Amino acid sequence: MELIDVKDLSKRFGGIIALSDATFSARAGEVHALLGENGAGKSTFIQILSGALRYDSGAIHVGGSEYRPQNPDAAQSLGIAAVFQELSLIPDLTVEENIWFRHEPLTWFGTTCRKRMRAATLELFDRYHFPAIRPDRELRHMTLAERQIVEIAKALAKNPRILILDEATSALPAIEADWLLKLSRQIAEEGRLSIFISHRMGEVRAVADRLTIFRNGSTVAVHEAKAVSDDQIVTEMIGRQLDRLYPVRTASRTERLALEVRGLSSGHRLRDATFALYEGEVLGVGGLQGHGQRELLQALFGAAPSKGDMKLWGKPVSPSSPRDALTGRDGIALVPEDRRGQGLLLPKSVSENLTLSVIRRFSRGGLLDKQQEAGLVREMVDFLRIKADTPDQPVGTLSGGNQQKVVFGKMLLTEARVLLLYDPTRGVDVGTKGEIFRLIRDLAAKGYAILFYSSDLPELVHVADRVLVLREGAIAATLSGDEITEEAILSAAVLDKAA
Amino acid sequence: MTMAETGDAPRKGLRNGLLDNAPFLVACAMLTLIVVIYGTRQTGVFTLDELNLNTTAAMTLMLAATGQTIVLLRGGINLSIGGMISLGTVIVATRFGDSAGSVILWSGLVLLLGIAVGVANGLLISIFRLQPFLVTLATWSILNGVAMIILPSDGGRVPGWWLGFGYLQFLGLSSTVWMLIALLIFWAWFMAARPGITIKATGSNEKSAFLSGVSILRVNALTYGLSGFFAAAAALYLTTQTGAGSPTIGRDYILPSVAAAVIGGTSLFGGRGHLAGTIIGAYILTLIGNLVFILRVSSYWQPVASGVILLIAVLASAIAEKAARKQAA
Amino acid sequence: MNRFLARNRLILLAYAGVVVLLLVTALFSPGFLSPANLRSTLVLAAFVGIVAFGQTFVIIGGGIDLSIPWVLNCAALLLTMMAGGQDLALIWAIPLLLAGGAAIGFLNGAGVAIFGVPPIIMTLAVNVILQGLILVYTGGSPTPSTPALIKFLAVGRVGPIPVIGLVWVALGIVATVLLSKSAFGRHLYALGTSATVAEFSGVPTARTTIITYMISGMTAALAGILLTGYSGVAYLGMGDAYLFTSVAAVAIGGASILGGSGHYLGTVAGALVLTILTGLLPALNLSNGALLVVYGAVILVTVSISSETWGVLFQHLRPPAREKQGETSG
Structure with a gap:
């Protein structure tokens, strides 16, 4: 019945x-x-x-x-x-x-x-x-x-x-x-x-x-x-065979420190986090939801108040706003948690969204050089294969996956080489997920340093070089190489003793 | 650890409660301060007569602000209250005959008109998905225009017995104090019943309310209809004080009605507020005038003082909001 | 430019409204299109346009400025008092008053951007406080007359063109450059569309907000100064009418009161519509009351035009759009 x-x-x-x-x-x-x-x-x-x-x-x-x-x-x-x-x-x-x-x-x-x-x-x-x-x-x-x-x-x-x-x-x-x-x-x-x-x-x-x-x-x-x-x-x-969801992981990590964090605390949820992120590395962040991941990424990006020491490429920094973090090649960029509420101006065009963070760069004596802007936008749309009719199309009319690509493009245009990704595949279709994973590894290979939080354990297992597991706002375990398994991440996230 | 353990201890609950009500508490403190200053400069402040007198003086604003509070709770704003008050007084002053029948008939019609105009506001806002600020700005202009067409300048007349309403007494309390009590009882009932909860919920989060089955159209019609009703009531009451119609007088109540609500802790973002706060806000704004008078400074200081009080009130709520957010983080 | 118009259909509509109104007015009152009358209409519209200049920026940024009436009024009163009818004093009086307007704007902006006070309340409180302070200061007494230079700026002519018209054109160019051609404009539209997204994108949100209110304070002060030239004196309450018209001009010009859209070129059309209506109604033998009714109706009609509801109501009458697969969200 x-x-x-x-x-x-x-x-x-x-x-x-x-x-x-x-x-x-x-x-x-x-x-x-x-x-x-x-x-x-x-x-x-x-x-x-x-x-x-x-x-x-x-x-x-x-x-x-x-x-x-x-x-x-x-x-x-x-x-x-x-x-x-x-x-x-x-x-x-x-x-x-x-x-x-x-x-x-x-x-x-x-x-x-x-x-x-x-x-x-x-x-x-x-x-x-x-x-x-x-x-x-x-x-x-x-x-x-x-x-x-x-x-x-x-x-x-x-x-x-x-x-x-x-x-x-x-x-x-x-x-x-x-x-x-x-x-x-x-x-x-x-x-x-x-x-x-x-x-x-x-x-x-x-x-x-x-x-x-x-x-x-x-x-x-x-x-x-x-x-x-x-x-x-x-x-x-x-509707087709997925080539491979996860890309091949090739070691690209160098010994150069990109981001060094010592004793970082923020609000009630993040306590005393200490870790290092190297050039060319994808550092995963795992743990149960609400155990300090948001605070960690937002504190690093200057979007949440924090205490502690931070060094970017060897220089001490203390971003107190996203503006302080987005300082071009030496800065940090974030793919935020809430694409529609934090990442994109939905009624505005693909082009306006892509260049929002770097619009000053096109300013010539107070006027915008729109040709230069359009050129860069075209390059980024092609590079990320963003499916839009024209760069003038409102971002809100794109599919979730393409919207997320625009967020990535916006972040890449800032030229920051330390990237923070907050659950970047959430609400993204399987096809685009694969593209995002490949992009993450490609960027690492080019020398970017990437902090990658995902609520989906297999993503951490297959994409990250090392994984920090947060529990109750503190780093409960750091896993690397073969130690990174779904079971290990989960048990470190749940149990009192690290697995 | 499970989520349940991250739950709140009672102390945090108390702190949340204090933070949530900070604007209301600040309003109470300000009113107390004003009354105390008043009391040290003037004898007979703490008598029923004084309460009766001030309530009678504040009643127009209280009624207008009640209509405003309902709309603010819904997350909107109603500027057309001003137009409705003007139009109401003009109708009263030009149509009231001397017979009780005529007075009752036209009073009823004014109240109905208030509801109708309000419902029209609500429908325009929901059908065309327009901003309340602009819609009510437009209807304010229209109502004001109609009032000016009916009565181009202040004037008209009302029956003599209509004038004394605010000074009638029963059990030592003036008719206005009884009205105030009735208003507060109405509010307590309304906010515990479904229509009130629905208005508050829709103001708190419209999308959620819709998904829960609320008809936004009906909520808006109800909210603005009630608001129009109270504006019309304010107009009727006002004519018992002034004895005349004025096509421009409503303007004096638009912003003060918002100010009284905000001083009393009603949020402009909807979902939070209480009539008790608004009443306190209305008392504050009214007593400021008395205070300026007895302190023997220029009456021009009155707007300065009310502006400063408004700023203190919103700053208090803004700071409390920030603290609450920090707490939540 | 084509792309600009495609995205700003509403501005075009506002100009269409201006043209229609002009024709209708000419029909009822043949003298209306005489150069003298057009000139005086332009002068009156320019005042609305100058006041609404700042309001446009504030509204695009997602705020609203209700302090305009008494900023304007204070500037007017203080100008006549400071200058005492002498042109020479204007050298310091005008810059001082514009700076004063900007300072009031700074206060508004700081309250909104730094302390998180809702714009309606912040600017309302500032408006009332200014009203009280200037009343206390002047004691409500009349003020000396306006210097000749200000009169020239407000009602003078260069050839056939009113000086204030030129001032208005200059402001239009400045606004267009700021909104369409500068990084500030992008930041402003981003801020008005979503303050959170702007903040996360590194837009200096607090600074941008404060600047819009400073612009508004400055143009309100400028309008106050020029208005003394038009009326010959400054008087109490002279700014009150401009609260309504500044917001109405911006709304009729196609901006969303929620921020993120609109343009000063639209506001210009809005100012013209409002002013031509003021000229049309006496021709039709209509009273001030009727003018207010028409104002209200015009606002309702223009803001409803932008409503998506029409699309929903008439979607069945339209041929189906080209189909595109799988591009919806969820």
Whole structure:
């Protein structure tokens, strides 16, 4: 018995087709994974199911009856609840107010009944074995991972027949991610449907019964999870054989110190970090999320206040703003965590974005030399193979992968040879991921020194020369050569004693 | 270590609470200071009469600022409050007859007009996705223009009994103090009920509210409709004080209504604020006038003082915001 | 230039509006297109344009300057008091007042950029404080008359062209160079589009913000100085009308009040629209009240034109655009 059955679903945004004749069906009692590159149409599909978007043509049946959601309320009343990648939480409400938002238990006066709300919250937490969270905290004081958990609670509070988890594990530390996988199974075992979207192949394999693969807005395959290999999935996702996701690692490290950090602390999350980064080296940064990686990279870039000593190419520096860090060849450049919020001016052109950090360089007596600028932009677009119609195209209209390439281009144009990369493949399709890894190794070979944080362990294993593992804001282990394995990184990140 | 262990100790919670409410606490401190200065220079400050008198003086601003607080909580701003107040007083002064029936009829119509104009603001903002600042700037101009067409200069008349409203007393408290109490009760109820929570939530994060099933169109219509209602109420009350209509008087309430809310700790970014703070802000702005008078300095110091108080209030909230962010980091 | 216009359709529309308005006005009041009348319209528009110069920069940078009225008013009052009707005193009075305007702008900018005070509140507070201070200082008394040189700048002519028109053209060129041809302009648009992205890109965000408010303070002071020449005296409240018109001119000129877009060339069109309307309504026998109604309606119409909602409403009427696969995000 199919609980949800989607036929020939199409959706376009202006001239861009997001979904074309996509099909999808899943039954109650299973965990069904939905896979696809970025831009394959997964998010659009989920947004349609949850009523946040309307579709153009096609048919959706839920529990046998036709379903045409006009708004998120319609989806909720049919028992569909989505945990969005972009959270749907209200910063100025408390945890429980968020969970029951618009479904608060009411008193006779129409006001919220706090007592019943608290009881319901605790019952919910108990039933699904939630990690401990105080129900009366305001959301804006909480970390991303904690908020993600509240988001899950909010979806479950509606007691849905269909629970959609859209990349819900990506913001969670390992233990909580593990809990979420168990939760998906629990939903399935209770006879409900859990639709699971993740870029992490390991998780998909661990939890899914079946999987559907989207490419270019259409469904290309449906598999029993046990009956299909990783290679086949990847091939179907990208529509061609991936040459090799990870490039060959050739040792390019020299003995010249690029960046020397001694006793660096920042906020509550980074304590006393000491390490060195050499010319031609890719130094990985690992650890559970929220253990100081953001603070480390932002402190080095001058975007967060810090204490400690820093030497760049032998010279002491103490950047107090990104401006201090972006000082040309002797400086540091960052690929920031939040591409859309920190990296790019979405409505502005590819060209304006690429040259934003170095626009002064084209100034001749106060006027910009636009020809020189256009020349450099063209070189960078060609070098990184950025797919844009013209350099005047707004960056916001590019795909996630191409947007990330623009961020890289912007950073390379600064000519800084110490590069900080914060999870540069997050939200990037598999094809572009491969290009980014190759680029990282190529840059190292050219003598760049690269600090590379990734939330995806295999990336660290295959791309980095050495890996620093952070735990509770301190460097718990430094791994190099054959020591770099997923197990070693994880155990150093979790255990008290370094593996 | 799991996330749960990184959770907050009670002390951090207290500190967050203090930081969150810093602007409100600063407002309370400023009001206390003003009252104390006032009290040392003048006898009879700490009497009910004085409370009645000042509340009656501040009520127009309080009503206007209530309408502004609702919109600010939603993350918008309403400049058309000024136009609505002008238009309201002009309608009252030109249409009110001497009979109670006429007064009730036209009062009702003014309030309805306020709601209608507000709803129109809300619809324009959501349907065309426009900036509240510009939309309400435009509607302010339009309402003001209509007021000038109806009554080109100050004038008109109201029934004599309408004038004394603010000085009526019940159980020793003036009608305005009772109005204030009613306002605060309304607010407490409203913010605990779904419409209020929804307005606050939408101001806090519009996208999230939408994803949670909130109709942005309806929230905006409700927010600006209520705001228009309170502006119209402010206009009605104002005519009980002035006894005349004025096509330009509303201008005097636009920015002070924002200032009263901000001094009381309402955030311009939406999602945070409380009517109690706004009321305190309105008292501060009103008492400054008295203070300037009893200190026997030029009355021109009054705008300087209110500007400085506004700056102190926003600086306090900006500094608290920074400290809170540091805390979170 | 073509690319500029393609990206700034709204500016073109604003100019189209100017032309239409001129024609309509000519229809109702045949004398309107006489050189004398056009000249006086240009002079009035120039005042709006000069005040809105700084407002344009501030709004592109994502802020708003509500302190313009009393910066303008203070400059006007202080000029007449300092100069006492003598041209010679202008040598030091004008630079001093422009610097004073810039200093007030610095205060505004520092409050916004360094202390994080919302621009509406910061500039509002400064406006009220200036109002009070100048009232205290002058005691509300009338001031001496304007020096002859200022009168020449405000209402004089070089051949057929008003001097202030030339001042305005010069400002237009300066603005275009700053916005379209300089690194500062790029920084400014970046700042207005996203302060965080600008900060992460090494843009000197605080400095850029402060400069925009300093420009605004300076042009407000300049407008105040020139206005004394137009009206012959400085009086209290002379700047009040310019708060509304400066914001309206920028908005009608196609800038987003959220920052990151717009251009001074658009503001110029906005200033012309507002001024021609002021001339049109008496011709139609309409009152001041009607003018305010029309102002409001014009703002609503122009800002709605830029709304994407029209696209959504009419998308079904348009032929489908060329299809492009797989380029959406997610």
